[in-house]
Structures are given as structure tokens and as C-alpha cells.
Amino acid sequence: MKLTREQQAKVEENLGLVYKVLGDKLKGQSSVGSYTREDLFQVGCIGLCKATATDKGGTFSTYAYRLIWHEICDVLVKANKQRNAEVFDDYERDIPELDDGEHRAEINFDVVRELVSVKAEAPPHVVKGIDAMLLMAKGYTCREIGEWMGASDNLVSAYVSKARKFLKGRPKSAQMMEIYAA
Structure with a gap:
């Protein structure tokens, strides 16, 4: 300038x-x-x-x-969005395999793609909720996710709730989440 x-x-x-x-x-x-x-x-x-x-x-x-x-x-x-993306990449690398006989849920890749695209536009608390939703889809509990995020399981649930509200305001996301939940 x-x-x-x-x-x-x-x-x-x-x-x-x-x-x-x-x-x-x-x-x-x-x-x-x-x-x-x-x-x-x-x-x-x-x-x-x-x-x-x-x-x-x-x-x-x-x-x-x-x-x-x-x-x-x-x-x-x-900077916060970049840090959240880096932290989530670390979660992905550090997540241990479930060894108690549970099967990781198969993730619908269309839903994952939509969630990743929404993350670019979402505020930080929604991004954390989307990250938690992705981990939940892989079979992890709020308590396990909270340990990786450094948050309580109640806070993880709050992040997910805020993310769901945010996604409901986006027609394509809301439709994909309904299909995925069924």
C-alpha cells in the first residue's frame, strides 16, 4: 500500500x-x-x-x-485456524488403534469432504467440534477425544453441539449429516 x-x-x-x-x-x-x-x-x-x-x-x-x-x-x-489444523493432524498421527475388539466406524468420505470444506469457513469452536465429530465417527469417546484435545469430555460435547448447530445452518451439510446419521 x-x-x-x-x-x-x-x-x-x-x-x-x-x-x-x-x-x-x-x-x-x-x-x-x-x-x-x-x-x-x-x-x-x-x-x-x-x-x-x-x-x-x-x-x-x-x-x-x-x-x-x-x-x-x-x-x-x-493463526488459530492454522494451529487447529496442525493439532488435528497430530491427533490423527497419535491416535492409538482400538485394541478392545471395537471396530472403527467406516467414514463416509463425502461427509468427511464436506466437513473439511466447512472447517475452512467455521469459527474456532466449530472447528474443534468438527474435529471431535470426525474422531467420534472413528469410534472414539468424548473422554478419549478430550484427552487428546486437552479438554473435558463435557467441553468436547459442547464443541460437537455447536458444530451441529453450525452445520444445520448449511443446507448441504445438514442433508449429508442426516444421511450419515441414518
């Missing part, structure tokens, strides 16, 4: 706004996930530059504050 000299000056004048957003939203945390406060400051500066470049008048600080925070949130959500 190319800023004019006036826009560059406006960014420099309003750098304190990025600190204000971080102070208000992070409430003393020195890091969020793998991002340090300095990393998030840099991301916030990108939001400030975007606000400066798209400013159409009005109260700049209110507009910029929102864009700075949204830029930070976008980066954190994206």
Missing part, C-alpha cells in the same frame, strides 16, 4: 492509537498465542495504515480504532 506524505504524517501522529487498542483489548497480556505484544503492534500498524488510506472524513480515531482491532483479530483468527 502506497501512502502519500500527508497520510504518512497522519499514521505517525496516530501511532499512540495502536498502543491504546492493545492496552484496551489485551489488558496487560504480554502475548496472545504465538504473537508477542510487539508482533501485534506491527499488525495494528497495518490496520492504522489501512484506516489512513481509506479515511473519508469524520472521526478518524473511532474509524481507525475499529480497523486496527479488526486487523489484529483477523491475524489471530487465522
Whole structure:
């Protein structure tokens, strides 16, 4: 993004706004996930530059504050989705074979494909629920899944419930889940 000299000056004048957003939203945390406060400051500066470049008048600080925070949130959500995908890949590798005579359920690959495509658009708590549903389809209990996820079995059930509600709002997903449940 190319800023004019006036826009560059406006960014420099309003750098304190990025600190204000971080102070208000992070409430003393020195890091969020793998991002340090300095990393998030840099991301916030990108939001400030975007606000400066798209400013159409009005109260700049209110507009910029929102864009700075949204830029930070976008980066954190994206990082969380990537981390969840990596964690699920680890679950898949680390899951032991069931040795108590139970048979793993056959997974309908159309359903799996649909769930994977939905995961790309879903919020983090729904992604965890979809991951849990996939593991349940392989024959694992909430308690076993919770151990791998580092969550209680009740929390795993809550993730699954939220994922099912999310999937019901998507006609194709809801139809496939009904077929699969039958």
C-alpha cells in the first residue's frame, strides 16, 4: 500500500492509537498465542495504515480504532485456524488403534469432504467440534477425544453441539449429516 506524505504524517501522529487498542483489548497480556505484544503492534500498524488510506472524513480515531482491532483479530483468527489444523493432524498421527475388539466406524468420505470444506469457513469452536465429530465417527469417546484435545469430555460435547448447530445452518451439510446419521 502506497501512502502519500500527508497520510504518512497522519499514521505517525496516530501511532499512540495502536498502543491504546492493545492496552484496551489485551489488558496487560504480554502475548496472545504465538504473537508477542510487539508482533501485534506491527499488525495494528497495518490496520492504522489501512484506516489512513481509506479515511473519508469524520472521526478518524473511532474509524481507525475499529480497523486496527479488526486487523489484529483477523491475524489471530487465522493463526488459530492454522494451529487447529496442525493439532488435528497430530491427533490423527497419535491416535492409538482400538485394541478392545471395537471396530472403527467406516467414514463416509463425502461427509468427511464436506466437513473439511466447512472447517475452512467455521469459527474456532466449530472447528474443534468438527474435529471431535470426525474422531467420534472413528469410534472414539468424548473422554478419549478430550484427552487428546486437552479438554473435558463435557467441553468436547459442547464443541460437537455447536458444530451441529453450525452445520444445520448449511443446507448441504445438514442433508449429508442426516444421511450419515441414518
